[in-house]
Each structure stands twice: as C-alpha cells, then as structure tokens.
Amino acid sequence: MEKSKLRLGVNQLLRAPEFTVLVAFLVVVLGFTLAAPSSFLSARNVGSFLTAAAQLGSVAVGAAVLMIAGEFDLSAGSNYVFSGIAMCMLASNLHLPVGLALLLGVLIATLIGWLNGWITVLTRIPSFITTLGTWLVWFGLSLALSGGFFTYIPSSQLLNILAGPLGEQFYASVFWWLVLALASIVLLNRTALGNWIFAVGGRAEAARAVGVPVRRVKLFAFAFIGFTAGVSAIFTLGQQGSMSSLYGQNLALEAIAASVIGGCSLFGGVGSVLGAVLGAIMMSMLNSGLVLAGAPTFWYQTFVGIIIVVAVIVNTALRRRILQS
Numbered sequence: 001m002e003k004s005k006l007r008l009g010v011n012q013l014l015r016a017p018e019f020t021v022l023v024a025f026l027v028v029v030l031g032f033t034l035a036a037p038s039s040f041l042s043a044r045n046v047g048s049f050l051t052a053a054a055q056l057g058s059v060a061v062g063a064a065v066l067m068i069a070g071e072f073d074l075s076a077g078s079n080y081v082f083s084g085i086a087m088c089m090l091a092s093n094l095h096l097p098v099g100l101a102l103l104l105g106v107l108i109a110t111l112i113g114w115l116n117g118w119i120t121v122l123t124r125i126p127s128f129i130t131t132l133g134t135w136l137v138w139f140g141l142s143l144a145l146s147g148g149f150f151t152y153i154p155s156s157q158l159l160n161i162l163a164g165p166l167g168e169q170f171y172a173s174v175f176w177w178l179v180l181a182l183a184s185i186v187l188l189n190r191t192a193l194g195n196w197i198f199a200v201g202g203r204a205e206a207a208r209a210v211g212v213p214v215r216r217v218k219l220f221a222f223a224f225i226g227f228t229a230g231v232s233a234i235f236t237l238g239q240q241g242s243m244s245s246l247y248g249q250n251l252a253l254e255a256i257a258a259s260v261i262g263g264c265s266l267f268g269g270v271g272s273v274l275g276a277v278l279g280a281i282m283m284s285m286l287n288s289g290l291v292l293a294g295a296p297t298f299w300y301q302t303f304v305g306i307i308i309v310v311a312v313i314v315n316t317a318l319r320r321r322i323l324q325s
Contacts, residue, residue: 043169076131082142088237113229151243264276
C-alpha cells in the first residue's frame with residue numbers, strides 16, 4: 001500500500017510540467033552558489049536578477065498561456081517596444097497625464113495582440129508566420145516613430161508604484177509580476193476559460209464539437225500576451241525612464257524559451273504559468289551567474305539553447321514513459 005502511494009506520488013511529480021525546470025533551477029542555484037558563494041545569493045544580486053526576470057517573465061506568462069492554447073507570438077518583443085514608445089510620446093509629446101499614457105499604451109499592446117489573433121483565426125495561417133510578419137511591421141513602425149533615438153517619459157508617482165525601487169535592491173515590478181503570474185495561474189486552473197484554453201490547445205476540433213468557442217479563446221490568448229507585453233514596457237519605463245527601438249530584440253524568443261523550459265509543449269495543450277515563471281528566473285540567474293563568474297556574455301545564449309533542448313528531450317521522454325506505464 002505504501003509503495004503504491006509512493007509510486008503514485010512520484011508519477012504525479014513527474015507528470016507536473018514544472019518538474020524539469022525545477023530540477024534545472026536547483027542545479028543552477030547550487031552551481032553558481034558554489035562558484036560565487038559570497039555574491040550570487042547576496043541581496044543585491046538576487047534583487048538584480050529578479051528585476052530582470054520580471055521584464056522577461058511578464059511576457060513569458062503571456063507566452064505560456066498562448067502556447068497552451070496551441071499558438072505562438074514572435075511579435076511580442078516589437079509590441080513591447082512599440083507600446084513603450086507610444087507611452088513615452090503620449091506623455092512627453094502630447095502632454096497626457098502619465099497614468100493615461102500608460103493605460104493607452106497597454107490598450108495598444110493588447111489590441112496588437114488581438115490583431116495577431118484575428119489575422120491568424122481569419123486566414124487560418126500558422127501564427128508563426130502571422131507574428132513573424134507583424135514583428136517586422138511593429139519594429140519598423142517603432143523605428144519610424146522614434147527615429148532610432150531613445151524616447152523618454154516624465155517621472156511620476158504612479159511609475160514608482162508600478163516599477164520603482166523598493167529600497168536599494170528590489171523593484172516594485174517584481175511584486176506586480178508575481179501578482180500577474182498568480183492571477184494567470186488561477187485563470188488557467190480555476191476557471192472555465194482556463195479549461196477551454198487547455199482544450200483548444202490539446203484538440204481544437206474536439207473542443208469545438210463540445211461547444212467550446214475556439215476562436216474567442218484563441219483571440220483572448222493573443223490579446224493576453226499583448227497585454228503582458230504592455231505591462232513589461234511599463235516595468236522598463238519605471239526602471240529606466242526611457243524606451244528604445246533597440247530593446248526587446250530577443251524578448252519574444254526568450255519568453256518562448258522560458259515557457260518551453262517551464263514545461264509548455266510546442267504542440268499546445270500542456271504547460272504551466274508557474275513553470276514559465278521559474279524558467280524566466282532561471283534564465284535571469286544564468287545570465288547573472290555567468291557575469292559574476294567572469295564568463296563572456298555569449299555563453300548565456302549557448303547555455304540557454306542547451307537547456308531548451310535538454311528540457312524538451314526530458315519532458316518528452318518522461319511523458320512517453322508515463323503513458324506507457
């Protein structure tokens with residue numbers, strides 16, 4: 001009886017989408033703690049990599065939801081830049097209140113995400129192609145609006161509340177990112193919409209046959225990642241006070257990478273927001289740890305690539321073994 005319970009518990013742990021990233025997370029923490037015991041887990045460094053993780057992780061939350069629904073968004077990085085530039089110009093050039101500029105910027109980002117979904121659903125072309133095209137569109141428009149220069153936003157109390165410093169080490173963006181992640185976890189696991197997102201990503205035709213509004217679910221998922229891109233832009237503006245068309249070049253791919261590392265399936269229907277959060281923190285820790293270890297920055301991309309491949313192989317092997325048992 002005890003053995004069967006233990007076996008059941010082990011199987012449940014292995015089935016969890018977060019299992020692989022949790023193991024990798026612990027390995028990274030242990031490795032860099034041993035390599036730099038006095039600095040890696042210092043309050044200053046922890047605050048630094050968590051702040052960086054918040055910018056990536058907010059988009060990773062949206063990417064995870066969209067991937068569970070069976071789609072991709074390669075334009076999230078250019079959406080992040082365009083909406084951030086729009087916020088700066090609305091506040092600085094048109095002299096709108098900062099709060100209104102931020103709200104309009106997030107609405108623009110959400111609308112861009114929704115537009116990606118509308119094109120994908122209407123034309124039935126792969127979202128990979130749709131968002132590859134719109135990535136170039138919004139990147140070009142960002143350059144046109146900014147002229148390739150930095151755009152700035154006036155300082156405000158609201159920006160400080162949303163993304164300003166909390167003491168010397170931490171930023172408020174980390175708190176709001178975790179609130180966003182928690183709300184997304186509740187959405188996916190405690191609501192009918194969350195069940196529909198998993199169903200649409202798993203088998204869209206079967207979901208449609210039982211009355212799930214597949215098109216509306218996909219549109220929501222696309223709009224949601226647009227929303228998270230706008231939130232990430234606010235985090236950047238709160239910390240740096242500016243936005244550049246050079247920012248976010250790899251943001252969409254890194255968000256997808258964090259989601260894949262966190263257990264999201266490339267084929268949809270499987271995934272976890274918590275896994276994406278851990279994946280974003282792990283990627284940020286990896287970058288910070290390599291800097292502390294004195295390694296060249298190009299090793300970051302190398303290690304992330306290795307971790308992605310290993311994570312996919314391990315997750316696939318574990319699920320095949322569980323299905324056969």
